[in-house]
Amino acid sequence: GxxxxxxxxxxxxxxxxxxxxxxxxxxxxxxxxxxxxxxxxxxxxxxxxxxxxxxxxxxxxxxxxxxxxxxxxxxxxxxxxxxxxxxxxxxxxxxxxxxxxxxxxxxxxxARNVARRDGMGVVELEAAFFMKVLPDYYFQAVGSGTGAIAAWEAFSRLLGDGRFGGKMPKIVISQNLPFAPMFYAWQDGRRAEIIAEKDMKNAEEAIKKMYADVLSTRNPPYSVRGGVYEMLKDTNGEIYGVTNDECREAEKLFESEEGVDLDPAASVAVASLIKAVEEGFVGKEERVLLNITGGGYKRLREECxxxxxxxxxxxxxxxxxxxxxxxxxxxxxxxxxxx
Structure with a gap:
């Protein structure tokens, strides 16, 4: 070459x-x-x-x-x-x-790569065309939050289009405890930069304990203009912190119901949806777009x-x-x- x-x-x-x-x-x-x-x-x-x-x-x-x-x-x-x-x-x-x-x-x-964000946004475009309307809620597990920012941008364009309703979905993101810097900053009501001593205590050990270590981003675009904090405020969104045990339970439930094994990061998202419904944050009749960002490895090993x-x-x-x-x-x- x-x-x-x-x-x-x-x-x-x-x-x-x-x-x-x-x-x-x-x-x-x-x-x-x-x-x-x-x-x-x-x-x-x-x-x-x-x-x-x-x-x-x-x-x-x-x-x-x-x-x-x-x-x-x-x-x-x-x-x-x-x-x-x-x-x-x-x-x-x-x-x-x-x-x-x-x-x-x-x-x-x-996160700064516009083409990457637009590529990620195809999920939301496909969902909108399939659902014929924007969801009430969008759920995704995040490390940097780039995928959720991409969803926010895609939803904004779909709102501008006018054919899929006029209400911005509430974006709900989740992080895997114990390493969840944006979750801790959001819980603290902070827009400022992530504080390492407060939001990432014993980071190396915390990351080793994560079920979904792919979500272990230490420098997420949280406080920057157009970043995670603005996205959550604009959409009346929320962040959930999910334990390893909650991930495993969600993974078992999803596979038993859908027949597809989950990537650990996707199990974080499923667990956060379960928590949101149990807490009453999400009504049982509301439309939810749950982004399963990975899975199907068992089938892949069988077929490829x-x-x-x-x-x-x-x-x-x-x-x-x-x-x-x-x-x-x-x-x-x-x-x-x-x-």
């Missing part, structure tokens, strides 16, 4: 706790486009694809998987450092040293072969940052461009 991933020959860097990176890796395996995936070491088991490798020796060589001995926030820090210190990719595959942010790697962008993605580089501790520029150029860009 020519190293191009759109963006003038830049290669996409996607840090995640496994699920988002796996989705990008699946697309990369299908299309041949290069991608750099950065995940915590503990999440490597989530990095697989249903696309068979081209040959036994060429196993998804366009997917450069980096593991970080840390949590999701550490993976984000590594991804940011890679992009800021990468080399510029020129025609013919020649690599030159680039300045800050001017290299051959480009960040996926997270899952190919493990090879780890290409290990960052043993966040203290190794910043990464040497030569390592970024020589190891990552060099290998992807030699395909």
């Amino acid at each position: 020519d190293g191009g991933g759109g963006g003038g020959g830049k290669i996409l860097v996607v840090p995640s706790a496994g699920n988002t990176s796996r989705a990008f890796a699946e697309v990369a395996a299908l299309t041949g486009m290069p991608v750099v995936a950065v995940v915590p070491k503990s999440c490597l088991h989530r990095m697989w694809t249903t696309v068979e490798p081209e040959t036994e020796t060429k196993k998804h060589d366009n997917i450069f998987l980096i593991s970080v001995d840390g949590d999701y926030s550490d993976a984000i820090a590594v991804g940011k450092d890679l992009v800021e210190r990468g080399g510029r990719v020129e025609r013919g595959g020649r690599v030159e040293r680039g300045g800050r942010g001017g290299g051959g790697l480009i960040a996926e962008g997270g 072969k899952m190919w493990k993605i090879k780890e290409r580089l290990e960052i043993k501790s966040p203290s190794q940052l910043p990464l040497p520029l030569e390592e970024v150029e020589g190891v990552i860009l060099g290998e992807l461009l030699r395909r």
